[in-house]
Amino acid sequence: MNIPPRSPASHPFDFEPTFHRVAQTNQWNSSIACIASVANKSIDEVRLVAAKQSKRPANGRWSVTGKLIPELFDHYDWWAASRYRTANAVNDLPDLALILLSKKPDHFALFHRQTFQDGKLPVCYLINPADVPVDQQYVLDVDAVMPCQYLSICLMSEYMKDFW
Known part of the structure; x- marks a missing residue:
C-alpha cells in the first residue's frame, strides 16, 4: 500500500482524526491536497493523476476544475457530488465534504464529522491545506465558514449500495 510519509500530528484534538492533513504546495492545488488527504496518497501522486486526466503539464500553474474533482475521487474509488450544493448550517453538511x-484561486478545505464507537458525541472539523499557521490547519469552529458551497464525498461502495 502506498502510504505517504507523515510528519508528527499537530492537531488540537483529544482523538486521532480519521483524515490527516496534506499541505498544498502552491496556491492552485488545495483541492488536490484535500483529495490526497481522503485517498491517503501523496500530493505529488494525486497531482500527476490530475495532470494526466486533464492533459495539463504536471508542474503547471492550474487549478483543478469542478468537473475534474469527481473524476479524481473516482480514480481512488471515492464518490464526490457532481455539482456544488449550499449548506447554511453544519447540520446541512454530509459527514465528509470538500x-x-x-474563489480565485479556488481554496478548498476538507470537512469531516467524526463519529466514535464509545458513545462520545460526533466532532466536526475542517482540515485546511493552505500554508497557514499550525493552529489554523485543523479548525473546530466550522460555523465560521457558514454558509458555504460543498461537494459531498463518500466511498464508492457506500454510494453504490443504494443502487443494488
Whole structure:
C-alpha cells in the first residue's frame, strides 16, 4: 500500500482524526491536497493523476476544475457530488465534504464529522491545506465558514449500495 510519509500530528484534538492533513504546495492545488488527504496518497501522486486526466503539464500553474474533482475521487474509488450544493448550517453538511472557502484561486478545505464507537458525541472539523499557521490547519469552529458551497464525498461502495 502506498502510504505517504507523515510528519508528527499537530492537531488540537483529544482523538486521532480519521483524515490527516496534506499541505498544498502552491496556491492552485488545495483541492488536490484535500483529495490526497481522503485517498491517503501523496500530493505529488494525486497531482500527476490530475495532470494526466486533464492533459495539463504536471508542474503547471492550474487549478483543478469542478468537473475534474469527481473524476479524481473516482480514480481512488471515492464518490464526490457532481455539482456544488449550499449548506447554511453544519447540520446541512454530509459527514465528509470538500468545502469551497474562496474563489480565485479556488481554496478548498476538507470537512469531516467524526463519529466514535464509545458513545462520545460526533466532532466536526475542517482540515485546511493552505500554508497557514499550525493552529489554523485543523479548525473546530466550522460555523465560521457558514454558509458555504460543498461537494459531498463518500466511498464508492457506500454510494453504490443504494443502487443494488
